[in-house]
Amino acid sequence: MKTSISILIVDDEESVRDSLYNWFIEDGYEVDSAANAKEALTKIESGNFDIILADIKMPGMDGLEMHRRIKEFNSTAIVIVMTAFASVETAVQALKDGAFDYITKPFDPDDLSHLIRNAARQISLRSENETLKNKIVTLENIEDIVGNSENMIRVLKEVENVAASSSSVIITGESGTGKELIAHAIHSNSPRKFFPMVTVHCGALSEDLLESELFGHEKGAFTGAMFNRKGRFEMADGGTIFLDEIATISMKMQVELLRVLESKTFTRVGGNKEIKSDFRIICATNKDLKKMVADGSFREDLYYRLNVVNIAIPPLRDRKEDIPVLVSYFIKKYCTSMSRDLITIDQAALQRLEEYNYPGNVRELENMIERAIVVGNGKEVRLKDLPLEPDSVIDSNDSLDELEKKYIQKTLEKYDWNISRSAKVLQIDRVTLYNKIRKYQLSSPKN
Numbered sequence: 001m002k003t004s005i006s007i008l009i010v011d012d013e014e015s016v017r018d019s020l021y022n023w024f025i026e027d028g029y030e031v032d033s034a035a036n037a038k039e040a041l042t043k044i045e046s047g048n049f050d051i052i053l054a055d056i057k058m059p060g061m062d063g064l065e066m067h068r069r070i071k072e073f074n075s076t077a078i079v080i081v082m083t084a085f086a087s088v089e090t091a092v093q094a095l096k097d098g099a100f101d102y103i104t105k106p107f108d109p110d111d112l113s114h115l116i117r118n119a120a121r122q123i124s125l126r127s128e129n130e131t132l133k134n135k136i137v138t139l140e141n142i143e144d145i146v147g148n149s150e151n152m153i154r155v156l157k158e159v160e161n162v163a164a165s166s167s168s169v170i171i172t173g174e175s176g177t178g179k180e181l182i183a184h185a186i187h188s189n190s191p192r193k194f195f196p197m198v199t200v201h202c203g204a205l206s207e208d209l210l211e212s213e214l215f216g217h218e219k220g221a222f223t224g225a226m227f228n229r230k231g232r233f234e235m236a237d238g239g240t241i242f243l244d245e246i247a248t249i250s251m252k253m254q255v256e257l258l259r260v261l262e263s264k265t266f267t268r269v270g271g272n273k274e275i276k277s278d279f280r281i282i283c284a285t286n287k288d289l290k291k292m293v294a295d296g297s298f299r300e301d302l303y304y305r306l307n308v309v310n311i312a313i314p315p316l317r318d319r320k321e322d323i324p325v326l327v328s329y330f331i332k333k334y335c336t337s338m339s340r341d342l343i344t345i346d347q348a349a350l351q352r353l354e355e356y357n358y359p360g361n362v363r364e365l366e367n368m369i370e371r372a373i374v375v376g377n378g379k380e381v382r383l384k385d386l387p388l389e390p391d392s393v394i395d396s397n398d399s400l401d402e403l404e405k406k407y408i409q410k411t412l413e414k415y416d417w418n419i420s421r422s423a424k425v426l427q428i429d430r431v432t433l434y435n436k437i438r439k440y441q442l443s444s445p446k447n
Contacts, residue, residue, distance in 0.1 A: 005120045006030040006047075010040040010054040010066070011082065016105075020053065023109060024116070037061035044070060049077075051100075051119050056083040064093060071098050076126070078119045082107075145181055146329045147322035151314040155182065162309045163189035168261070170246070170306050171284040173313030175404060176363030176427075179284035180244060182313060187240040192280060195239030198232045203245035204429045210253060212269050214260075221270025233266055236279040245432075246306070247287035247298065258302045281306065286404075316358040316365065323354050326362065330369035331381065338373065345381040352383055359403035363427055387414070405440040408433075417444040 007029050009020045017033040024031045032049070034040035036058055044052070052070065056063040067079050079098070084105040095102070100119055103112060145156070162169055163186050171179045180199070187197040200213055208222075216231030232241055243249075249257065260266045261281065265274050283306050292298035316323070327345055335342050349372075358364050368386055376385035408426065415421045423433040436442075 004030075005050050005123065006032070007051045007053060007116070008040060008043060008047075008049040009033040010037065010052065010058070010063070012036055012055065012058045016055070016082075020107075020112075023112070027113060027116070029116075037063070037066035040066060041069060044074070044077075050123050051116065052077060052079045054079060054081055056081050064097065067097055067099060078123065080115060080119065145178070145185060146326050147319060148325065149319040149321045151319045152322060155311060155313060156185075158309075158311050159185050160189065162186060162311070164191065166190075166192075166280045167308040168280070168306050169282045169309045169311060170289070171282065171311045171313060172289075173284075173286060174315045174361055175286050176358075176361030177313040177315060178362050179286075179313055180242065182311060183240075183242045183282045183284060186282060187242075187280075190240070190280070192239045196236060197240045197242060198236040199242045199244065200232050201244045201429070201432070203248040203435065204431045207250045207253060210249065211256070214253075215256075215266050215268055216271075217269035218271040221268070225270065228268070231266070231268060233260060233277050233279060234275055237277040238279075240280045240282055243281065243283045245285060246283040247285040247289060247292060251297075251299070254299045254302050258299065258305060261302075261305050316361045320354055323365070324350060326365055327353060327369060330366050331373065334370050334373045340373070341379075343373070343379050343381065346383060349381050349383040349386055352386065352388060356388060359407040360426070364407070367425055401440075404436070405442070408436050408440065409442055412437075412442065412444070 007024050009017050009024075009031065010033070011017050011020075012035055014035070017035070021031050021033055032043060032047070034043055037054075037060060040052070040054070043049075054063040054066055063081050063083075067081065070077050070079060075098075078100045081099050081102045082105060083102065100122075101115055103115060159182060169183075169186060171182050173179050183199075184197065187193060200210075202210060205213060212221075212229070212231070214231050214233055216229050216234055217225050219225055219228050256266075264278060265276050267274055289298055289303055289307070293300045293303050327350060331343060331345065353365070353368070360367070368388075369381070371387055372381045372385035376382060408422075411422050411425055415425065419430055419433060423430045426433065428436075
C-alpha cells in the first residue's frame with residue numbers, strides 16, 4: 001500500500017476508532033482519529049487527509065452536516081460515511097451530497113479494506129492525471145521559446161506574472177521577434193489553458209472581412225453568406241483571443257472592439273441577437289501605439305483598455321548572446337523535420353551570424369538555418385551556406401520602418417519578386433505583403 005495515503009476516522013465510539021485505527025495501520029496507511037465533528041473539522045483545516053471515514057450519527061453535528069462543511073472548502077475530499085442505521089434514505093442523501101460511498105456497521109474487514117483500496121486508487125489516478133497535464137503544459141510553454149539572455153529571462157518572468165490573471169495584454173516588438181509565441185505561452189500558463197486560443201491576423205483582412213471574422217454573420221447578411229457562421233470572439237469563449245497587428249484596424253473597428261471589451265457582448269453581422277462570450281484578449285503590434293494615439297490614428301480609450309499589461313519583446317540584435325543556442329535549436333528542428341542526421345555549425349559561420357544585425361529578427365535567423373541545411377552538404381553548416389552578403393550588416397541607426405523596408409526589398413529581389421514565395425519566406429500572407437509593398441512604395445525593376 002502507498003504510505004502517502006492518509007485517513008481520518010471520525011466516530012464518537014472509542015472502540016470503533018481503535019479498531020479501525022489498528023486495521024488501517026496494519027494495511028500501511030497513515031491514520032488519525034477524532035471523537036466528534038468539531039474536532040474532525042479542526043484537524044482537517046490544519047492537516048491534509050486523503051480519505052475521511054465519518055460516522056453518520058454523532059452527538060452535536062452529525063456526519064452528513066460535517067460532510068457538507070468539508071466539501072465547502074475541499075470539493076475533492078473523499079468522504080466515506082459509516083452508519084448503523086442502514087436506511088436507503090441516509091445512504092442516498094450522503095451520495096447526493098458527494099460522498100464517495102457508505103458502509104454499514106458492523107463492518108466486514110475485507111469489505112472495508114476493499115472500499116478503502118478503491119478510494120486510494122482514485123486518489124492515485126487523480127494524481128497521475130494532474131502530473132500528465134502538468135507535463136503537457138510544460139512542453140507547450142517551452143516550445144520554440146529559446147534564449148537565456150537577461151532580456152529573455154525578463155520577458156519570460158513577465159509572462160509568468162501575467163498569465164494567472166485575465167488582464168488584457170499588448171505584446172510589442174519588431175516583426176519576427178516571436179510575439180505570437182509569447183501570446184501562446186501566456187495562454188498555456190493561464191487558467192484558460194484548457195479552452196481555445198483563437199488567433200486573428202488583423203492586417204491581412206479588410207474592414208468588412210475583419211468584422212465578419214470577429215463577430216460572425218447570419219445567413220443572408222451579405223452576398224455569399226450562405227449559412228450562419230460563428231465569429232472568433234464566440235469561438236474564444238472561456239479562452240483567449242489573440243489579435244495580431246492590432247494597429248492596422250480601422251477607426252470603425254476600434255469603436256466596435258472597445259464596445260465588445262467593455263460589455264463582453266456582441267451581435268453577428270446581419271443579426272440582432274446579443275451573444276455573450278467570456279474571453280481574454282491579447283494583442284500584438286510592431287507599431288508605437290502611444291504615438292498613434294497622439295496623432296489621432298488610434299483611440300486613446302481603446303489603447304488604455306488593451307494596454308493593462310505591456311510586454312516588450314527585444315529584437316535579436318539586443319540579445320545576441322542567444323544566437324548560439326537559437327542556431328543549435330533550429331539546426332536540430334530542421335534536421336529532425338528533414339529526417340537528416342544532426343549536424344553542427346562551423347565556427348566562422350557562427351561568428352558571422354553573431355555579427356549580423358537581423359532586421360527580420362529570429363524569423364530571419366530561422367530561415368537562414370533552414371536554407372543552409374537544405375543547400376549545404378556535409379556534417380556542418382558552413383559560411384558559404386548562409387545567405388549573407390559582405391555588406392549585409394544593416395546600419396543599427398536605421399528606423400524600424402527602414403529596417404523592415406530593406407528586409408522586404410531584399411527578400412523580393414532574392415526571389416525575383418515572386419509574391420507567393422517571398423510571403424512564405426517572410427512568414428506573412430500575400431495580402432499583408434502587398435500592403436507592405438504599397439506602404440514602402442517598392443517596385444520591381446521589371447515594372
